[in-house]
Amino acid sequence: MYVTHKLVTKKNVSTPKLPPGPWKLPITGNIHNLVGSLPHHRLRDLSAKYGPLMHLKLGEVSTIVVSSPDYAKEVLKTHDLIFASRPPILASKILGYDSQGLAFAPYGDYWRQLRKICALELLSSKRVQSFEPIRGEELNKLIKFIDSKEGSVINLSKEVSSTLSTIVSRTAFSKKCKNHQEFISVIKEATEVAGGFDLGDLYPSAKWLQHISGMKPKLEKFHQQADQIMQNIINEHREAKSRIIDGQHEEIEEDLIDVLLKFKDTNNLTEDQIKAVILDIFGGGSETSATTVVWAMAEIIKNPRVMRKAQVEVREVFDKEGKPNERDLEKLKYLKSIVKETLRLHPPGTLLLPRECTQACEIKGYHIPLKSKVIVNAWAIGRDPKYWTNPETFYPERFSVSSFDYKGTNFEYIPFGAGRRICPGIAFGLINVEFPLALLLYHFDWKLSIGMKNEELDMTETFGSAVTRRDDLYLIPTAYKL
Numbered sequence: 109m110y111v112t113h114k115l116v117t118k119k120n121v122s123t124p125k126l127p128p129g130p131w132k133l134p135i136t137g138n139i140h141n142l143v144g145s146l147p148h149h150r151l152r153d154l155s156a157k158y159g160p161l162m163h164l165k166l167g168e169v170s171t172i173v174v175s176s177p178d179y180a181k182e183v184l185k186t187h188d189l190i191f192a193s194r195p196p197i198l199a200s201k202i203l204g205y206d207s208q209g210l211a212f213a214p215y216g217d218y219w220r221q222l223r224k225i226c227a228l229e230l231l232s233s234k235r236v237q238s239f240e241p242i243r244g245e246e247l248n249k250l251i252k253f254i255d256s257k258e259g260s261v262i263n264l265s266k267e268v269s270s271t272l273s274t275i276v277s278r279t280a281f282s283k284k285c286k287n288h289q290e291f292i293s294v295i296k297e298a299t300e301v302a303g304g305f306d307l308g309d310l311y312p313s314a315k316w317l318q319h320i321s322g323m324k325p326k327l328e329k330f331h332q333q334a335d336q337i338m339q340n341i342i343n344e345h346r347e348a349k350s351r352i353i354d355g356q357h358e359e360i361e362e363d364l365i366d367v368l369l370k371f372k373d374t375n376n377l378t379e380d381q382i383k384a385v386i387l388d389i390f391g392g393g394s395e396t397s398a399t400t401v402v403w404a405m406a407e408i409i410k411n412p413r414v415m416r417k418a419q420v421e422v423r424e425v426f427d428k429e430g431k432p433n434e435r436d437l438e439k440l441k442y443l444k445s446i447v448k449e450t451l452r453l454h455p456p457g458t459l460l461l462p463r464e465c466t467q468a469c470e471i472k473g474y475h476i477p478l479k480s481k482v483i484v485n486a487w488a489i490g491r492d493p494k495y496w497t498n499p500e501t502f503y504p505e506r507f508s509v510s511s512f513d514y515k516g517t518n519f520e521y522i523p524f525g526a527g528r529r530i531c532p533g534i535a536f537g538l539i540n541v542e543f544p545l546a547l548l549l550y551h552f553d554w555k556l557s558i559g560m561k562n563e564e565l566d567m568t569e570t571f572g573s574a575v576t577r578r579d580d581l582y583l584i585p586t587a588y589k590l
């Protein structure tokens with residue numbers, strides 16, 4: 109009796125303690141705990157019960173959910189190296205050329221090489237600025253379109269999303285791509301299918317499940333379509349380049365494919381790797397920005413005080429200079445606080461890019477198993493009353509007195525992540541949010557359809573390729589007259 113007791117005690121001492129979590133069913137684990145509501149909401153509610161470091165078993169996958177700034181710091185800073193990889197998912201394997209893009213490449217030399225090219229060449233501030241004419245042209249078209257619909261209801265979600273997709277597509281392929289719209293619609297459909305949880309990813313050992321869920325064949329179809337379009341684009345770029353070499357000059361604006369092709373030989377990049385990076389830029393760059401602009405407009409419509417204050421600022425600054433100009437964005441302090449506040453309440457990248465534990469470790473006494481998937485719920489942290497006063501209230505002024513920025517140093521506020529794998533597209537993403545928003549507020553006054561009260565605007569979210577509004581935002585513009 110004594111011996112048995114001792115053995116049990118010894119076993120308890122040596123068995124590492126997993127973070128707390130709900131009771132697990134055989135085979136399915138905690139999948140049932142996520143049913144019935146949006147995943148970031150369910151995870152927040154479960155964490156309120158089990159704690160800010162929680163363990164779930166989703167099918168076969170050990171999953172660690174982080175819901176406080178302290179634990180986020182442990183994962184994204186203190187142990188950043190251990191958590192600097194991403195778990196493999198079917199969508200990135202098929203669409204992303206065997207996870208050869210930046211977002212899903214395992215941490216290592218290849219990822220470092222891509223990250224360097226992105227930071228220094230593709231997404232640097234200088235490169236982002238060089239795309240000013242493209243933004244100007246496309247946003248001008250948007251403003252003209254809205255102007256033509258003055259007084260009638262427009263689907264702002266649709267128009268903003270289409271404009272931002274075109275901007276990103278033109279920065280990647282410039283005018284050498286004959287059919288931006290075809291590429292945009294294939295990628296949109298593909299990311300909608302790929303977003304969210306797939307059954308096959310929850311049971312990686314049961315490959316047959318990928319067929320049953322229907323995901324694999326769908327992704328393969330989109331992959332073939334996107335690959336063909338991108339191959340044509342690469343060929344067109346090559347032909348354009350050889351025409352220059354032959355002395356036949358034509359108007360050339362350097363786009364991201366040109367930059368990547370330049371690096372192809374020096375960095376031994378293959379064409380598949382180039383395509384995977386382009387897909388990342390497209391996947392990471394358009395929906396995130398579009399949805400942030402739309403959430404900001406929805407929050408502003410709900411808060412007429414904020415709308416008036418923002419319009420006074422934008423109009424004062426732009427009118428002084430004669431016309432709207434990207435370079436004056438720095439002067440729009442209140443608009444910048446609005447964007448920060450929008451990203452606090454609606455971080456679009458929530459849950460989409462988890463991390464993977466590459467070495468079993470301990471966090472504050474809890475055992476984190478090797479290969480666990482680690483999800484940092486930035487959405488829940490941004491709405492936690494422990495760290496934010498009146499967290500559900502849209503109050504941009506909170507950022508005029510705080511020093512929080514986007515660099516991932518304050519773990520209460522991490523809409524772009526933090527650490528080695530922090531979003532490399534912050535500069536590109538922000539300008540694609542701030543400038544369109546400034547123009548929408550400068551050129552128009554906005555109201556909801558007749559009969560709808562501002563405060564009643566529905567803010568229900570949906571979860572897919574980003575956390576977006578469930579319902580499109582319909583508004584009535586009135587042109588601003590000087």
Ligand code: HEM
Nearest residue numbers: 211389392393396457461524525526529530531533536537
């Ligand atoms: C409002 C705009 C955006 C938001 C909120 C956002 C958010 C995020 C988040 C949360 C991550 C994960 C970071 C982590 O693991 O710590 C991420 C990664 C990434 N983002 Fe963004 N992003 C935005 C815009 C962009 C843009 C414009 C691009 C490119 C044009 C981009 C490309 C990427 C890529 C490639 C990664 C993966 C980086 C890596 O794994 O090394 N994002 N983003």
